[in-house]
Structure formats: C-alpha cells, structure tokens
Amino acid sequence: xxxxxxxxxxxxxxxxxxxxxxxxxxxxxxxxxxxxxxxxxxxxxxxxxxxxxxxxxxxxxxxxxxxxxxxxxxx
Numbered sequence: 001x002x003x004x005x006x007x008x009x010x011x012x013x014x015x016x017x018x019x020x021x022x023x024x025x026x027x028x029x030x031x032x033x034x035x036x037x038x039x040x041x042x043x044x045x046x047x048x049x050x051x052x053x054x055x056x057x058x059x060x061x062x063x064x065x066x067x068x069x070x071x072x073x074x075x
Contacts, residue, residue: 006075010068017064021057
C-alpha cells in the first residue's frame, strides 16, 4: 500500500474523532454547568454523570489514536 494514503487515513481517523470528542465534551460540560447553576442541590449527581460520560468519550478518542498508530506502524 501507499504510505501516503495510510498516513492520510491515520490523520483523518484521529482528526475527525478528536474533533468530535472535543466538541461533544465541551457541549456536555456547558449543559452540565447550566444544570448545576439552575439546581445546585443535584450538582454532585451531575458531576458524577458528566465524569463517566467524559471517560467514555475519551476512551473512544484513545481507540482512534490506537487505530491510527496501528495504521502507521503495521502497514
């Protein structure tokens, strides 16, 4: 396979997933902060849910990084 094409696929994989992950985390954090401002008594539950969701989103981004590194170093 062409090394340039593989590098492009790896860059697209990490770029697209990283951008979507950053956008989603920012949007979730904004909504969570709005909710905590409106109802401070449920802030601990919102923080816990937000932390779990951010961990899952970052895990997807790390998987994309692993796939892009596999593309670069295996092929």
